[in-house]
Amino acid sequence: MTPLSLSPRETARRRLLDALRREGPMARVEIGHHLGMSPASVSELAAGLLDEGVLVAEDSADQGSGLLRGRPKTRLYFAETLGSVVGVWTGFNRIELRLLDSAGRTRASRHVERPLRNLGGEELMDVLAHTIAAFAEESGARDVKAVGLACQGYVDTRDGIVAWSPVLGTRDLPLASGLSQRLGKPVLMENDASAMAFAIAQRNADLRSGRTACLMVGDGVGLGFLIQGELYRGARFGGSEFGHVRLRRSGPQCRCGGRGCIEAYLADYALHRDAQLIDHRPAPTLLLPGEEAMEAIVEQARSGDTALLNLFHAAGEVLGDAVGILIQTLEPDHIVICGPGTRAMDLLRPAFEAALKSQTIPELRALATIHVVESSMDLLTEGVVMQALRELDLDLARLRAA
Amino acid sequence: MTPLSLSPRETARRRLLDALRREGPMARVEIGHHLGMSPASVSELAAGLLDEGVLVAEDSADQGSGLLRGRPKTRLYFAETLGSVVGVWTGFNRIELRLLDSAGRTRASRHVERPLRNLGGEELMDVLAHTIAAFAEESGARDVKAVGLACQGYVDTRDGIVAWSPVLGTRDLPLASGLSQRLGKPVLMENDASAMAFAIAQRNADLRSGRTACLMVGDGVGLGFLIQGELYRGARFGGSEFGHVRLRRSGPQCRCGGRGCIEAYLADYALHRDAQLIDHRPAPTLLLPGEEAMEAIVEQARSGDTALLNLFHAAGEVLGDAVGILIQTLEPDHIVICGPGTRAMDLLRPAFEAALKSQTIPELRALATIHVVESSMDLLTEGVVMQALRELDLDLARLRAA
DNA sequence: TTGATTTATTCAAGCTGTGAATAAAGTAGG
């Protein structure tokens, strides 16, 4: 779906629409300032977009706050008629749904508790298609133009195939085409950490310059890597399942079948499992703990439970090693630690910082500023929709051109 | 030195000169075919370069091998008058020197055995300047336009500062400016693994497409990463000292002061040290073993020495883990293992492949083709000169433009 | 109503790259 390289026009167009989605309605001059474009260029681009019906000019009414001299600005924004996109995140036993309009504004969202792990490929696609259709229906959205779908695992973003995912029982599942058939709409896929990284960078201009490595800790551990605000694409898959890098030769069991993966220390399921073991309760199945259960563990640790503190210490150390590897390999300008796992950052931090320090020389460590962003999974659905919207923008332009 | 982004013209110019350096003299049509450029563009570009005196047209004499119909080609190539560049690699107790003309052809090369580790910054720069000047002198090169210098460690390519290097006793040494003052010529620096990666990619077109991670194993372990044939640049330093990623919590001692780094298993000094320990000889100082010593160890292992085989087994395992991390993080299209360390690839391979397999899922592993390139350190000096030449090309163009 | 002020558009010009026509420089063959 994504073309190899964009024409200058397409790039400029994309920059303009991206800016509008991030900043809200803007007048042409403002866009020019924002993007460092000449007024002539903005005018030209805007004329095209207005012509195509992508943008509309705002009524020059009540914007009067400030100087009222000179010709008033006419702000541009997305046409309401462009339709909307549903963003979906599939977790272990939970589906997160969100409806956004073409401007990127949330119109509705909800989540569904539903175990997905034991479904076959066809069943899963049926369930997803049904859930998505029902959500669109109940949200009164009759103008859904596409679906953006994010999940853990190795996601081939071009073909919409999930090569492997801890969430799925099946390998090499053509999820996008299957859903697309069922829903009659294009379905665009993304690795979940990549989607999260993109969404976070949309909200922080700093993170859109240079290189940003975004480590998402939650149900698993994923990595989204951005260069100049654009997602780095590897040979085939989008984001990396960085959580399955094996850091300890003989560490705890991981969902992937291996041992000592980063995930096996840091992910919710791992912390929960190990906490249960301490309490001599029977080892739980691989069902993911809910947020309350995780909060309870964190609280217990904060109140001084030594055995639990040791767990977080080990996890923090692994996090430090992981960030150390990222710094040594990618030398990013920014490192973001995000996802539900940041809830315990206070507990992780001492060991995290000690491990990071022992891995990297100060000159190297000084390069990357480390941001801890408390982000829940619903930001993620925003990210995947944003990416989908950009693809639709392109398609629209090409359709007109042809 | 390197500008943030190149103008279209500069890009085209660079592509043309790169192609000529790689492929040798070519006629305009051939260049056009090679680069997918229209004859009109090539003509225009070439006219400029001929005008500036960068290129000259070959005498249309003795090229007659093949069809002789039609207007004969006039091949273009670099003017002899453009001068030459010295490429230098500084190792632990060895300096590798090479003189190349502006076409990238080697005119002279030699190496000097000289311990460098215990010199202070000023002393080191004196020694290097003297060695380089003497080499240029003895090679009869009176037209040296610049020096390219590669070494291990964290090299700030923009400012020519070595933040840390196992080779140097000093931190944050402004090596480029120091040498530049002494020699009266511009000095361009590069991390040694990056230089090697670039040189190898110049010789293999495959490696110039997509993403190529190049792991150099020798005195240490370094990583050069290429995207579409261009060196990936992190926030500050060029290549990464990937060898100092700590893979084992309590592994053998590393030169960096840490334990369990990749280097501490794979680098020549590590293998040599551990081999000595087996033989109950006193642990050697950090002097690097020569090629003969390393060959001897490898031969002894090949003949069935179990203790030595175990060393190579452990090293191979670490190599597999390292490549696994690279695949999981960068998802490259190509992985190159190069440097003197490949001499023992047969011994490393079984453990290497087993470790790699246990780290990565087959879908992921299938993406990256693994190339083992037997390359000695003198290829490296070629790489650093190539990069320096490209910078000079740009400077030349800008000089004329101004 | 006029002038000041800010926003938007238009226009000519520059830079880059291309296809098509044209020129150039030879060989092949009579």
Place this chain on the structure above:
DNA sequence: CCTACTTTATTCACAGCTTGAATAAATCAA
């Protein structure tokens, strides 16, 4: 030796994109 043919190189007009400057537009202030 001349003509036809073939391949290489250049020229030229044009298209795509961006820009600075001039111009037009839309409002408020006086």
